[in-house]
Amino acid sequence: MxxxxxxxxxxxxxxxxxxxxxxxxxxxxxxxxxxxxxxxxxxxxxxxxxxxxxxxxxxxxxxSSLGLGSKTPSFREEKGKAELFPAQDGSLTAIEELFQSTKTDCIAYVDGSFEKDSGVYGYGVVFIEKNGNIEEYFDSGREESYQSMRNVSGEILGALKATSLAVEKGYSSIAIFHDYQGIASWAKGEWKCNKEKTIEYREKMLEFQKKLKISFHKVQAHSGDHFNERADALAKQAVGINI
Structure with missing residues (x-):
């Protein structure tokens, strides 16, 4: 053969x-x-x-890997358990296996970061499509209402960015990989939303769920997962942290 x-x-x-x-x-x-x-x-x-x-x-x-930054500053922690998804090495085989296991139209890895001296929060998103196309997005903001949530602002922002991309591209489902449990628990109503921005996040996710199916998959932070590490690097780049 x-x-x-x-x-x-x-x-x-x-x-x-x-x-x-x-x-x-x-x-x-x-x-x-x-x-x-x-x-x-x-x-x-x-x-x-x-x-x-x-x-x-x-x-x-x-x-295809495109470092795109959309300048639309938008937008936290407690207990919560989730089964950790195995770390991925970033190969084309790993991408195929991700789609086979998640049975979704597209996949996104999201992460957030915060630079305390400047008060800048930011997100990184690695958006993966079934044909192997990979797009990278990052952005940052300094709005006071988000600064108190530090890097969690970026986590939320990244999840919303990824979901909006799936809708824009016409997909009917997305798997979001994250290392911060609140991304899933607030969206699914497992954690109480007791801040303005967590309430806002929950409401926006509920709206997105009317348009597409969203699944959440927790990965271990800094475990060597290629795409999670890449999202982390993009988030740090967004806030000006040298890596």
């Missing part, structure tokens, strides 16, 4: 060019700000993508 070869085109990365394997491609884009890369079936398509002439869509598990 023959194995089909693909061409990994790095448009923005450490060394832009065409690579013959995901391993080589990943070396050029992992951790690189606003990296852009996709997988193609033919070298001609890969070259056209790099040169900005592509009119085709990527084949197979096309991968």
């Amino acid at each position: 023959s194995i089909m070869a693909y061409y990994y085109a790095v448009k923005i990365g450490e060394n832009p060019g065409i690579y013959g394997s995901w391993t080589e491609c990943e070396k050029q884009v992992k951790g690189y700000p606003n990296a852009q890369f996709k997988k193609w079936k033919t070298r001609e398509e890969a070259e056209a993508y790099i040169n900005g002439n592509s009119t085709s869509t990527p084949h197979g598990s096309g991968v």
Whole structure:
């Protein structure tokens, strides 16, 4: 049985060019700000993508990573138990397994951060689609009503951003991976919403649930999960914390 070869085109990365394997491609884009890369079936398509002439869509598990920051500052903890989801290594195989286990249309990893000296809170979102497309989003804010919640403001903001993306893209379900339990417990009514912004978060999630099915999956923070670590890095980048 023959194995089909693909061409990994790095448009923005450490060394832009065409690579013959995901391993080589990943070396050029992992951790690189606003990296852009996709997988193609033919070298001609890969070259056209790099040169900005592509009119085709990527084949197979096309991968694209876009560092996008939307400037719309928006928007906390207690007890709560959740079964931890196994850490993922970020490979295409891991992505396929995530979709098989969650049975959802799209997946998002979210995290929040806070810089106490500046009072800036922020979020990071890694949005993953079934075709392998990956988009990254981050944003920050300094609104006083959110500052008291510190990094939890970013956690909430990230979850809302991810859910709104799913709606905008026309999906009917999303799996949200998070390391802060409140993201799920407030949305599902398991924790009491006793602050203005947690009440607001709950209400917005209820509205989103009229449009799509939302499932929550807790991951262990700083456990080596590739996508969770990436969301954490984006959140830190948003608030100006050097990593």
